[in-house]
Amino acid sequence: MIASRLRSAQPYLLSAPALLVIGLLFLIPSVYNVVLAFQHLTPYQSPGEAEAAGLENFTDLWSSGDLPHAALNTVLWLTAATVVLRLGIGLGLALALESPILRRWRLRGVSRTIILIPWMVPQVVAIAAWRWILDGSTGVLNQALTGLGVIDQGVPFLAQTSTVWWSIIAIIVWRELPFVVMVLVAGLQSIPAEQYEAAAVDGAGRWASWRSVTVPHLRPVLTVVVLVTVIQTFNNFVYVWLTTGGGLGNATAVLATELYSAAFFDNDLGAGAAIGLLMTAIMAIFAVVYLRVTSTKGESR
Amino acid sequence: MFLIPFAVILLVILFPVIWMLYSSLRPVQAISQGITWRTVFSGLSLDSYARLFEQTGFGRYLPNSIIVCVSGTVITVAIATLAGFALSRFAFRGRPAVMLVLVATQLLPFVVLITPVYLLFAELRLLNSFAGLIIVYVAITTPLATLLMTGFLNAVPQTLDEAARIDGASTLTVIVRVIAPLVWPGIVTVGVTTFIAMWDEFLFAQVFLTSDSLKTVQVGIAGLFGEYGTDWGVVMAASVVAALPTVVLFSLLQRRLVAGMTAGAVKE
Numbered sequence: 001m002i003a004s005r006l007r008s009a010q011p012y013l014l015s016a017p018a019l020l021v022i023g024l025l026f027l028i029p030s031v032y033n034v035v036l037a038f039q040h041l042t043p044y045q046s047p048g049e050a051e052a053a054g055l056e057n058f059t060d061l062w063s064s065g066d067l068p069h070a071a072l073n074t075v076l077w078l079t080a081a082t083v084v085l086r087l088g089i090g091l092g093l094a095l096a097l098e099s100p101i102l103r104r105w106r107l108r109g110v111s112r113t114i115i116l117i118p119w120m121v122p123q124v125v126a127i128a129a130w131r132w133i134l135d136g137s138t139g140v141l142n143q144a145l146t147g148l149g150v151i152d153q154g155v156p157f158l159a160q161t162s163t164v165w166w167s168i169i170a171i172i173v174w175r176e177l178p179f180v181v182m183v184l185v186a187g188l189q190s191i192p193a194e195q196y197e198a199a200a201v202d203g204a205g206r207w208a209s210w211r212s213v214t215v216p217h218l219r220p221v222l223t224v225v226v227l228v229t230v231i232q233t234f235n236n237f238v239y240v241w242l243t244t245g246g247g248l249g250n251a252t253a254v255l256a257t258e259l260y261s262a263a264f265f266d267n268d269l270g271a272g273a274a275i276g277l278l279m280t281a282i283m284a285i286f287a288v289v290y291l292r293v294t295s296t297k298g299e300s301r
Numbered sequence: 302m303f304l305i306p307f308a309v310i311l312l313v314i315l316f317p318v319i320w321m322l323y324s325s326l327r328p329v330q331a332i333s334q335g336i337t338w339r340t341v342f343s344g345l346s347l348d349s350y351a352r353l354f355e356q357t358g359f360g361r362y363l364p365n366s367i368i369v370c371v372s373g374t375v376i377t378v379a380i381a382t383l384a385g386f387a388l389s390r391f392a393f394r395g396r397p398a399v400m401l402v403l404v405a406t407q408l409l410p411f412v413v414l415i416t417p418v419y420l421l422f423a424e425l426r427l428l429n430s431f432a433g434l435i436i437v438y439v440a441i442t443t444p445l446a447t448l449l450m451t452g453f454l455n456a457v458p459q460t461l462d463e464a465a466r467i468d469g470a471s472t473l474t475v476i477v478r479v480i481a482p483l484v485w486p487g488i489v490t491v492g493v494t495t496f497i498a499m500w501d502e503f504l505f506a507q508v509f510l511t512s513d514s515l516k517t518v519q520v521g522i523a524g525l526f527g528e529y530g531t532d533w534g535v536v537m538a539a540s541v542v543a544a545l546p547t548v549v550l551f552s553l554l555q556r557r558l559v560a561g562m563t564a565g566a567v568k569e
Contacts, residue, residue: 010472014387015399017380018443025440026406029417036417047420089310096307113552114311116559117318120551122501124519125540129321131526132533140320174317183563228408235410238503242523256412263416264508276413287408 033280036273043267050270057274067275070246070253071282077165078254079234082172086229087222089173090180097181098188119178126175127242134158134167158243161251168252172239176232180225187221188214223294230290231283255279321544325349325537349534350542358513359539362521369431369517370499373438377446377495378488380439385450386476390459406444412504419508429511437505442495449494449561453487454480490557493550500547518543 037057039050061067093115102108118126133141136156145151157167191213199209237256240246246257255275263272328344329352354360388396411418418437419428427433457480465479481488506517516524522543525536551558 008393011387011391011393012395014472015384018384018447019399019402021380021436021440021443022402022406024421025411025418025437026409026414029414029421030409032417032421033414036420041420043419043423047424093307093310096303099303101304111307111311113555114315116551116555117548118314120548121318121544122519122547124501124503124522125321125544126317128522128526128536128540129317132324132537133317133320135533138533174314177314179562182559186560186563231408231410235412237412242503259412259415260504263419269416269420272416276416279413280409 033273033276036270037277039270039273041269043264043269053270057268057270058278061271061274061278066250066253067255067258067278069250070255070258073165073252074234074254074256077169078172078236078240079230081165082169082176082233083226083229085169085173086177086180087226090177090184093177093181094184094188097185115181116178118175121175123175123238124242127171127239130167130171130174131158131243159248161248164244164248164252168239168243171243172233172236176229180229183221183225184218187218191217227287227290230286234283234286235279321537321540324533325541327534329532329534349532349538352532353535353538353542357521357525357535357539358516359518359521359542361514362516362518363542365431365515366500366518369434369438370496372431373435373442373499374492374496376435376439377442378492380443381446381450381491381495382454382476382481382488384443384447385454386472386480388447388451389454390462403444403448407448411441415504415508418505422509428509429515431515434506434509434517437509438499438502441502441505442498445498446491446495449491450484450487453484453491456487457483486557490554490561493554494558494561497547497550 036050038053038055040053040056041047041050096102097108097111097115102111121129133139134157136142136154136159139154139157141157142151142154145155146153155163157163195213195217196209199213204212235256237260240252240254240257241260244252246253246261255278259272259275259279262268262275326345326347326349328346328348331340331344384399387393388399422428422433422437425433427436461483462475462479465475470478501519502517503519503523506520507523510516510520518539522536522539525531525539
């Protein structure tokens with residue numbers, strides 16, 4: 001009797017440590033973040049000294065004018081632009097990797113390893129390497145462009161508003177491309193060869209077999225890739241923080257850097273929590289709408 | 302036909318890493334002077350690495366990172382193996398809920414929780430200590446590690462642990478003596494994935510560790526690029542050192558790691 005009860009408790013005991021750390025770091029802070037968003041608190045006070053703030057944190061964020069701008073930067077430049085570029089280039093590279101020519105010439109393994117390299121490099125290191133390449137005076141890109149006579153003097157790529165976002169986008173796409181390529185390659189490999197053969201028997205050309213076999217098979221994979229990369233990039237802090245600090249006026253401010261600055265530079269933990277809550281809400285709404293749209297598209301086919 | 306643009310893209314992908322390595326070996330005057338064809342390979346040396354360890358705190362940051370990431374990885378692998386065993390071997394009532402929590406935390410990014418976690422750890426007096434950062438890193442990596450471990454354990458036939466049980470072995474004995482030796486490759490894969498995630502982490506290391514003597518490698522690099530007069534030779538040397546462990550581990554286990562990290566996206 002006791003033995004069997006012990007045995008039924010076992011799975012819970014075994015997963016208890018995992019649930020404990022997840023509870024401590026995800027569940028409790030998630031709930032506390034909601035409370036904190038409606039309070040005034042500095043890092044030098046204990047949580048007990050917090051004052052009720054009502055909606056002030058949110059109204060202050062709105063009226064300061066920086067937040068809508070940061071939200072726009074986050075959605076358009078940081079997320080949409082880099083995700084679209086990653087999908088486009090990633091699909092091209094995945095199709096190239098799976099092409100028979102590379103296999104015949106035994107170039108597949110080398111190409112695959114080269115494509116994977118940026119993924120092996122830590123994000124901070126990727127940023128450092130690119131900051132050096134893009135450096136306004138002695139960076140290699142500027143030296144090459146002046147050497148070729150394209151420009152007369154060095155362009156401070158990361159320090160002027162007209163080039164800064166394209167520079168950040170280049171860094172993000174470079175570092176985060178391999179994941180997209182590898183997932184798409186795995187997706188392409190999961191398509192049974194018979195389906196292409198059947199399409200060929202039916203007289204389908206390249207374009208027709210792409211439309212009738214490849215695209216429908218890749219759709220579910222693409223759906224997940226977009227969801228994962230959008231959520232990760234939307235919340236990314238490092239790329240903007242370590243290139244511009246979210247500065248250049250407010251040209252490069254994004255939500256994650258605004259959260260960090262509010263909480264740890266302006267010492268306004270309530271404002272930081274409010275931005276965090278807002279970010280969670282935006283991503284939750286995105287996920288729900290996105291999954292609904294993509295699943296109904298699948299049904300109508 | 303597409304091979305030419307393909308090759309160009311591969312070169313663009315490769316260039317930053319080659320340039321990083323090359324710049325870390327060039328003499329300091331040459332870096333500020335730029336490049337001419339005659340001086341491309343002249344005077345290459347390890348000077349920048351010497352300056353890195355003599356003039357910056359990197360000699361401390363490196364062991365700091367190793368301590369945090371190795372101990373964190375050991376803890377995460379242990380926790381994930383236990384939980385993975387429960388999810389793989391028992392059909393318990395809470396199982397769907399546990400799986401849901403594991404998947405959901407994958408999609409809940411930590412950045413949005415930095416403020417409450419900071420306050421919580423301040424109350425627990427865990428700021429500015431390795432212990433605090435290790436707990437955070439274990440929590441960040443546990444969900445994925447557990448999901449991966451469950452997959453590896455599902456591949457081990459249950460008959461083996463049942464046989465050991467009939468011989469009177471306890472669950473922990475079964476896991477340590479029977480299961481662990483069999484899923485060893487899986488444990489290594491989970492361990493390496495976990496280590497890389499911890500090694501690369503920046504935000505929490507930056508917020509949690511304020512005293513210079515505790516900083517990790519990634520935070521150390523970020524501190525090296527000042528606004529003006531950055532010694533790029535040193536920054537590139539630091540970058541090479543910081544990238545070395547992950548590049549080596551990743552290369553050794555390339556196929557397994559890629560399969561593990563992309564599996565979720567393809568299966569669902």
